[in-house]
Amino acid sequence: MTTTFSVLAEPARRDILDLLIAGPRPVGDLVAGSGLSQPNTSRHLRILREAGLVERRADGQRRLYALRPEGFVDVERWLAPYVRLWQDGLGALERHLNRME
Amino acid sequence: MTTTFSVLAEPARRDILDLLIAGPRPVGDLVAGSGLSQPNTSRHLRILREAGLVERRADGQRRLYALRPEGFVDVERWLAPYVRLWQDGLGALERHLNRME
DNA sequence: CAGTTATATATCTGTCAACGAATATGTCTC
């Protein structure tokens, strides 16, 4: 079974997602920014799209890829209980002090 | 390279972590709760421990495993920008309304 | 329409790593 987690486990795909934080990008930019070959980039983009993490739209003869933030929500939900433990833990005082700076 | 993401990509390991949310548990409980063999459970626990996601302490002739919430922080940090996009997005109104119920 | 650019998809190859299952053995503690 291919889960969001296993999709995110691949560094190349996280690289692509990081590039997309700045905004929608055509495939050519992602090829250049990731150092992957064009076919390989398209393959990872398909996997990201099937996982609901990015979406595609046409722009003339190019395809723009953009983040699809809803796709990250289930990971966030799984992660939340663990993060909550951290927030309730010993780091709480330190973060409180940091907020006072 | 074995990252926190690739460690979390394995369903069996997420199962073990989920069992540990309720509190520290000896290996025997995790074997029973996960349905894995004992050697297999120990293997996954070692991987989780090397990733900093759990910690171990002795308890008589048993070993107690517990969550180590700091280990989840880097994932949370990577995820944060994407979640922020979601929070700033169209879901905001809906969640606002939900809060008013 | 022909040619070109941008992208998608497919195929094949080779490599590599992870997994479960089974089993054996070591170690520590009671």
Add this chain to the structure above:
DNA sequence: GAGACATATTCGTTGACAGATATATAACTG
């Protein structure tokens, strides 16, 4: 010695990846 656990080994399977290459599609350009 028995129970609880860790570690290691072997085996067989499966799946993911990069690289290379070829081809398909769609849109723009002249």
